[in-house]
Amino acid sequence: MDYFLQQLINGITLGGVYALIALGYTMVYGIIQLINFAHGEFFAAGGYMGVIIISYLAAQGVSPVLCIGLGLGLTMAYCALLAMAVEKVAYKPLRSSSRLSVLLSALGMSIFLQNGLMLTQGVYDKAYPTEMTAGGFEFGNVVLSYMQIYIVLITAGLLVALNLLVFKTRIGKAMRATAQDKIMSALVGINSNKIISLTFAIGAGLAAAAGIMVGFYYGSVNYSMGFVPGIKAFAAAVLGGIGNITGAMIGGLVIGMVEIFAAGYLSSEYKDVFAFIILIAVLYFRPTGIMGENVDDTRV
Amino acid sequence: MIQEFKKRWASFGIGLIWLFIILWPLLGIKPEGFEFGPTIALWSKLAVAALCIMIVYELNIRGVFDGAKKVGASLADGTQKVYSAVPQWIPILMVLAFALAFPAMTGRYGHDVACNVLIYVCLGLGLNIVVGLAGLLDLGYIAFYGVGAYTYALLSIHFQLSFWMSLPIAGSLAAIAGCIIGYPTLRMRGDYLAIVTLGFGEIVRLILNNWMELTNGPNGLSGIQRPGLSWLDPTNGFSLEHLWVKKVWMYYYVILFIAICTIIAVYRLNYSRIGRAWEAIREDETAAELMGVNTFLLKLLAYASGAVFAGFAGAFFASRMRFVSPESFTFLESAMVLAMVVLGGMGSIPGVILGALALIALPEVFREFDLYRMLVFGGVMTLMMLVRPKGIWPAKRVGRRSEEMD
Numbered sequence: 225m226d227y228f229l230q231q232l233i234n235g236i237t238l239g240g241v242y243a244l245i246a247l248g249y250t251m252v253y254g255i256i257q258l259i260n261f262a263h264g265e266f267f268a269a270g271g272y273m274g275v276i277i278i279s280y281l282a283a284q285g286v287s288p289v290l291c292i293g294l295g296l297g298l299t300m301a302y303c304a305l306l307a308m309a310v311e312k313v314a315y316k317p318l319r320s321s322s323r324l325s326v327l328l329s330a331l332g333m334s335i336f337l338q339n340g341l342m343l344t345q346g347v348y349d350k351a352y353p354t355e356m357t358a359g360g361f362e363f364g365n366v367v368l369s370y371m372q373i374y375i376v377l378i379t380a381g382l383l384v385a386l387n388l389l390v391f392k393t394r395i396g397k398a399m400r401a402t403a404q405d406k407i408m409s410a411l412v413g414i415n416s417n418k419i420i421s422l423t424f425a426i427g428a429g430l431a432a433a434a435g436i437m438v439g440f441y442y443g444s445v446n447y448s449m450g451f452v453p454g455i456k457a458f459a460a461a462v463l464g465g466i467g468n469i470t471g472a473m474i475g476g477l478v479i480g481m482v483e484i485f486a487a488g489y490l491s492s493e494y495k496d497v498f499a500f501i502i503l504i505a506v507l508y509f510r511p512t513g514i515m516g517e518n519v520d521d522t523r524v
Numbered sequence: 525m526i527q528e529f530k531k532r533w534a535s536f537g538i539g540l541i542w543l544f545i546i547l548w549p550l551l552g553i554k555p556e557g558f559e560f561g562p563t564i565a566l567w568s569k570l571a572v573a574a575l576c577i578m579i580v581y582e583l584n585i586r587g588v589f590d591g592a593k594k595v596g597a598s599l600a601d602g603t604q605k606v607y608s609a610v611p612q613w614i615p616i617l618m619v620l621a622f623a624l625a626f627p628a629m630t631g632r633y634g635h636d637v638a639c640n641v642l643i644y645v646c647l648g649l650g651l652n653i654v655v656g657l658a659g660l661l662d663l664g665y666i667a668f669y670g671v672g673a674y675t676y677a678l679l680s681i682h683f684q685l686s687f688w689m690s691l692p693i694a695g696s697l698a699a700i701a702g703c704i705i706g707y708p709t710l711r712m713r714g715d716y717l718a719i720v721t722l723g724f725g726e727i728v729r730l731i732l733n734n735w736m737e738l739t740n741g742p743n744g745l746s747g748i749q750r751p752g753l754s755w756l757d758p759t760n761g762f763s764l765e766h767l768w769v770k771k772v773w774m775y776y777y778v779i780l781f782i783a784i785c786t787i788i789a790v791y792r793l794n795y796s797r798i799g800r801a802w803e804a805i806r807e808d809e810t811a812a813e814l815m816g817v818n819t820f821l822l823k824l825l826a827y828a829s830g831a832v833f834a835g836f837a838g839a840f841f842a843s844r845m846r847f848v849s850p851e852s853f854t855f856l857e858s859a860m861v862l863a864m865v866v867l868g869g870m871g872s873i874p875g876v877i878l879g880a881l882a883l884i885a886l887p888e889v890f891r892e893f894d895l896y897r898m899l900v901f902g903g904v905m906t907l908m909m910l911v912r913p914k915g916i917w918p919a920k921r922v923g924r925r926s927e928e929m930d
Contacts, residue, residue, distance in 0.1 A: 340899060493733075
């Protein structure tokens with residue numbers, strides 16, 4: 225029972241992280257029908273920028289809470305800028321060309337960013353100052369670390385903020401309108417280019433937050449850490465019904481849980497396989513995902 | 525005109541500022557404090573390069589290069605005319621003669637690079653069937669290469685089966701793997717297909733990495749046999765001698781043989797009824813189905829026949845390295861092969877060969893920039909999509925998928 229509870233806690237933590245990354249995929253896909261392959265790299269860039277900023281602040285003697293808060297905010301802003309630049313360079317000029325071209329351009333961008341990170345930060349892992357968040361509660365054999373609480377709280381906060389933004393503000397309305405019909409929304413005066421840029425920025429910001437939290441959770445970051453979580457988060461987005469924000473959150477949690485439980489009860493070597501199998505099974509049996517409406521046939 | 529000009533330079537300036545903002549935190553923030561030196565050094569280099577490109581672009585718009593362009597166009601026209609006047613077999617023969625004579629002209633290092641190029645030519649042509657002809661975007665193609673390589677490795681280590689016996693087995697096992705992967709993805713198109721094939725590719729890699737009893741996990745398998753050849757030996761009365769392929773130039777001829785077979789096979793497939801049906805599926809799947817094309821069978825066939833060539837290439841790779849490990853079959857390799865097909869020109873055989881040459885041989889020339897190789901590779905991939913999405917040597921008959929027209 226203790227083991228189960230422990231796995232449940234770990235699953236929720238990991239699921240929250242996947243949910244944050246999946247939101248970027250889902251929002252971008254919802255608005256321009258593109259799998260943004262470079263999204264995993266925003267996550268990795270976020271992890272690196274987090275360790276850079278936080279270790280600088282820590283060296284200046286700033287208190288840990290402020291360190292993490294400032295680090296989170298600045299990193300999200302940085303990755304938002306990075307994502308807007310990537311969108312401008314690699315996706316915007318291709319808006320009207322074939323899907324394959326955009327996909328390959330995204331793939332190229334992903335490789336480019338990954339190697340850019342490697343060249344500027346080195347091939348070795350960079351360690352996070354995990355002593356900042358060390359400790360936790362213990363209930364019998366079940367450990368609930370502070371970091372896990374932080375992750376859940378920060379994730380929940382960001383998700384609520386995103387929901388408020390998308391469903392309660394004018395910007396969110398414009399985003400939803402653009403996702404539904406670019407031409408019509410342009411006719412009523414929505415600048416779709418700006419909205420697309422903004423979507424990229426928000427998605428990358430969330431991925432960056434996930435990057436910092438993963439960095440703290442596992443203690444280190446690596447330049448190539450974006451690829452696998454990126455694919456798993458995409459699986460989460462598909463599972464939830466791509467283009468659907470609530471779906472991405474649920475999908476993220478499900479994928480996180482499945483991974484942790486599969487690793488705990490079935491086989492830890494093959495834990496990565498399960499996310500892929502879910503992805504394939506969902507696409508095969510229910511291509512619209514759990515929460516998705518019927519997308520037209522050509523998209524599937 | 526003036527407005528356009530201002531707009532261009534304004535966005536150029538903003539771009540440079542943006543670049544600085546992105547670069548500086550990566551290079552300049554250290555726990556000890558802020559640093560500006562390295563960032564400014566790098567940034568100014570990039571800025572100067574960008575400025576040069578901008579100036580050339582500006583001059584181009586002003587029409588400074590019109591004269592040169594005219595000369596270039598007439599030259600290209602002339603060569604085109606000469607090329608079409610010469611019967612097709614002459615350039616093919618010339619290339620073939622060059623390929624045959626190649627080992628005599630270069631050293632060991634050259635043979636090594638040539639072997640690599642030819643392996644990727646086989647892979648590229650195989651993927652070309654799936655992506656270029658049938659229009660099924662496959663990001664897990666390298667899995668079949670892995671299947672081929674491991675098949676030969678296992679057969680050679682456990683059963684001492686010869687290379688040439690294993691080759692068809694490797695090809696058919698890869699084809700079966702192709703069918704297994706192809707079958708569930710037949711209902712999907714476009715992006716979803718891409719991501720699912722990526723997932724399959726990763727699954728295969730993870731299996732190779734974790735199935736310790738069979739594949740020896742991340743340590744890989746070693747002690748794989750070389751290919752052998754029967755050789756007419758004139759020394760003591762023309763007897764058949766068995767000869768192990770030992771030197772790199774001999775490997776070169778083996779892979780050249782496989783590559784030529786692949787080229788002929790892909791060419792024949794392309795211009796057969798099956799190839800036409802694939803092209804029909806690529807252009808418009810629904811219409812093709814309505815016209816009586818069995819899309820189910822043909823898509824599966826595309827996967828299987830694409831996989832066969834990857835299987836051959838994999839078997840050769842295993843015999844060439846005499847060692848296989850899961851590290852050779854990562855997603856990046858898939859991306860690399862896909863990049864060859866796309867950069868060279870989808871659906872075009874000379875294009876794919878050119879693409880393989882460009883992506884494998886060119887980086888060897890710039891060996892000292894090895895660190896930047898993948899960076900440049902990613903950048904070039906994006907850049908090519910922006911400026912020349914059809915590739916270096918585009919296929920003659922490529923349309924657009926009807927569902928993308930809107």
